[in-house]
Amino acid sequence: MFPEFEVIPAVDIQDEQVVQLVGGERGTETTYGDPVEAATGWVDAGAETLHLVDLDGAFEGDRENAAAIEAVVQACDLPVQLGGGIRTVSDATALLDGGVDRVILGTAAVENPDIVAEISEQYPESVLVSLDAKDGEVVVSGWTEGTGIDPAEAAQRYEELGAGGILFTDVDVEGQLAGVRTEPVARLVEGVDIPVIASGGVATIEDIRSLRTAGADAVVVGSALYEGQFTLAEAHEAL
Structure with a gap:
């Protein structure tokens, strides 16, 4: 899935605008404009993959930003992962038939793990299971509901069901530009053989290096790129 370590820009969409939330909390968002403009800007900056999230869909369960996301997919000729x-x-x-390369399943995978196997049977390596952790447990429904599930144990189960990779988001540090925590990532990586994408807390290029050292195959970066902490080109050069 990732022949080399990747830095993947995040395009999180709420009310048809690109936003970044702090700690996954609605009402904390900073807005960064039109999704297509943001996405094509990352393509021009050298992105190899785009990470799209319909935040309204994550919170409400309905894909409220479907039109905006379709426009991004049509405008960008590179792999797209969508949750x-x-x-x-x-x-x-x-x-997947409409041009998305990988779908990200969070709530659906927790509530019905067999959905991972059903999709993966038709589209091998197309499912990323999103394990979003807060206070050490997997959270769902836009990070609002705890499950009591241990992320590392869950990752092993989803690998057995055919998941192509795990997207691990450390919600406790998400969007805060205060640095990453590598221990949860390393623990998860040790338990599976499929790729692990890390997300949450990246503030510096050194944070990205730390996640790579912890074993992540890629890292999703949002606020740090949008706020100009470093550029995508600088991250690629440093890595």
């Missing part, structure tokens, strides 16, 4: 509001096999397969 937020994907709840059924038909949702996922329609997106």
